Amino acid sequence: MSLNQSGWRPEMGSGNDGAAVDTFTGNRALMLEESLIFEIGSNDVTGVDFPEGDVVGSRLGDLSRTSPIGLPGLTEPETVRHYTRLSRQNYAIDLGLFPLGSCTMKHNPRLNERVARLPGFADIHPLQPVDSVQGALGLIHELADWLVKLTGMNSVAMSPKAGAHGELCGILAIRAALEARGDARQVVLVPESAHGTNPATAAFAGYKVEAIPATKEGRVDLEKIRERLGPDVASVMITNPNTCGLFERDMKAISDAVHEAGAFVYCDGANFNAIVGRVRPGDLGVDAMHINLHKTFSTPHGGGGPGSGPVVFSEALTPFAPLPFVEKRDDGFHLVEEETADEHHAHSFGRMVAFHGQMGMFTRALSYIMSHGADGLRQVAEDAVLNANYILRSLDDVLHAPFGKGPCMHEALFGDAGIAEGLSTLDIAKALIDEGFHPMTMYFPLVVHGAMLIEPTETESRADLDQFIGAVRSVVERAKAGDERLKGAPYYAPRRRLDETQAARKPVLVWNEPEPAAAAE
């Protein structure tokens, strides 16, 4: 039995709809309230049967645990029900469009899940003798080969655990390359429209961060970069296509200028999905770029990770790439680690993670890449860009498109101009929830007021796009007309707007037993 611990009861119907009724449980048909495991479980219940009988022997010294831990258990049926109920309070790509510009997700093919679970990949230990894991090393090598060829680069580091970790990998390689030639530089230039991870990464790697302004058309200002470049600049971090959904036309000129100044070009490859198969960053002079496997190559995002952020390198940076990596030799695949790194790898900047990276994501990404092949991946980019332009041109009469009618790349950017006084981008986003959609990215990039960044991906049908467009139009028209009810949205989600200020002011980050007085009520 599960009590309604939140204490909430639906309000009585107002009388004129006749539909809303109070319920004993707080549930509303399929929308089920679910308590915390700490409220429904018990420390002596377990859902796992172990062999019975006495356990002999103790070599724990005097450190045996004596105090209770406080970990409630549930039986298997209760466990399955608890998490199934929770799952139904989530939006997901399996349910509909996830138009989160610059973050988004495409459909996650289930073949990926099946192959990742083959025991030959899922049930092998990272420190097994390399002779016993030749298939796994072969898989990493094969995926690496695809990534190098798709990007037109020289090599790839597979170990970074996520996009931001990949950024760090790239910037550390750049710093190692500069230091190797005795050239300490202090500054990294980052466009104003960049993801927040870019400046955070550069700062984490010990650099001072300076912003580069954008032009009126939403691109990096080449002249401003040229003016600022000098012997103190280590790298310029460029997102291409950028977070305004635009291709950086001057990319090659930027790279040339950066190289001439003795610096390196870091490309944030979060939006590689827009150009895969049609453009190779290597042809544009990029020195390092991370690839978010979830975004371009369909690995699941799982409610916030795990990610995987391989980094491709130019020839100039290859010697500085991190350990470990896989190398194919005549007698099979080798894992180059600290001990096996010979003179060819003497400049490696070192190890970033305990083992070899996100193997479970590699299998999924390779499964996706092979499914599409060189021809399919090109089509992926084309459909993603077509879908985004379709959204841009279907909405630019109701929403302000700050950078014109396009073409855009993978995402369409709008501002909040024309929205009635007192209403905001946030209200539009929350109203979209009631329409059954996950909202777009809000208030990012920072260069556009009240930004709404919509990225549909290629895995949406035209009918789904049309329905989304219709919903956005309807909500925007209400916002322009000053419909105050938008401020209360969402009305139909499992929760109404949540009080984030209260959460931050007095953070409650773990569950605590309620005070006895409250419990007795």
Place this chain on the structure above:
Amino acid sequence: MRYLPLTNDDRQAMLAKVGASTIDDLFVDVPEIARLNGTIPDLPMHASEMAVERHLSKLAARNLTAGDGPFFLGCGAYKHHVPASVDHIIQRGEFLTAYTPYQPEIAQGTLQMLFEFQTQVARLFGTEVANASMYDGSTACWEAVVMAGRVTRRKRAILSSGLHPHYVSVANTMAKFTGDTLVTGTPALTAEPDTDALIEQIDDDTSCLVVQYPDILGRIGDMTKLAEAAHAKKALLIAVVTEPVALGAIKSPGEMGADIVVGEGQSLGVGLQFGGPYVGLFGCSQKLVRQMPGRLAGETVDAEGKRGYVLTLSTREQHIRREKATSNICTNSGLCALAFSIHMTLLGEAGLRRMAALSHAMACRTADALTNIPGVELVNDHFFNEFTVKLPGEARPVVRALADKGILAGVSLGRLYPAEGALANGLVVAASEMTTQEDITALAQGLKEVLA
């Protein structure tokens, strides 16, 4: 092209709508020099589900798996039984294919799960709070060192010689760039970790002491004295737990005074997966929470007063603070955290304790069987599910020879410390509730044969 819903008719109609005559018109901003007119050479074309599965199955078949025979590897990744329902639940599309919970009204499933996960981790570690997970144990460990630097405003960290050498390696890599000074060492094959030597190294510039528990050789040292000594110098004690199941049998680091406890959560729910994705665990005291890296789920109420959860304290994070953030971390390891949490919920305290007791018992039996072999010496006085033996010769070829017999015998210290001749004979052996008497007999028999 089974993943692409647009038909050619759709494409034509949509191109017309956007005022383009061909798809190339939408790529006009790409400089000519970088335009590819056809598919990239040297790469295969699309393949059917059947063909892809066949190819990957062949690769998978070329690996010796942990389930294929006796298996005794540990050193930061452990084989435990994961109940079937864990994998069933994490494959529900609403968990698997959800994005980061940026819109809490339609992400309560993920957020409540993370809140439960944080509570479970905090209780297991004996800390007041925990975050919503990190990439893995090694990166969590480095983030803890950086956090200790922020808290103490000092830049000298002492890493115990019992810390996993890959974790040390990660810290060394990062410290080169951040300007932190790291004091590191190589473990000696002694029965107990050298607590006194560690204490002597703490000085007034020390930000933290980083101690693995149980350590890389499987030894379990009382951390109470370390905590007292660190605190006397206003430094922090960071405990690193690579085998969380151990905390079902031994005292938590928090109980012994650790200020920050980090770990690798792979043992519960996640599986071996050749090293990743795993899940970094991160707990600390309430007063340090604003210096903590990574995402945090917190409790609040909605507009109707209903309890709900949101991502909170994001003013520490990169998307708000940019270059002033506590870390550049953006992703956590959400799905692995879910797997950990489901497994922990199925176990409950009673199950976790039983699993820990069985793992320990099987390790004791394995140790007894191995030390019966002439020339094989047990290093540890105390251990949980993992211990070190000294072989009469180098362990590395022995491990390879046993793998050829289908026995994955353990991790040779030669693999982990290639430059340290004094450790070359060391073999770290791990057991779990999945270890059988037949496995132990096969290992002992195999080792005897190889050594003979």
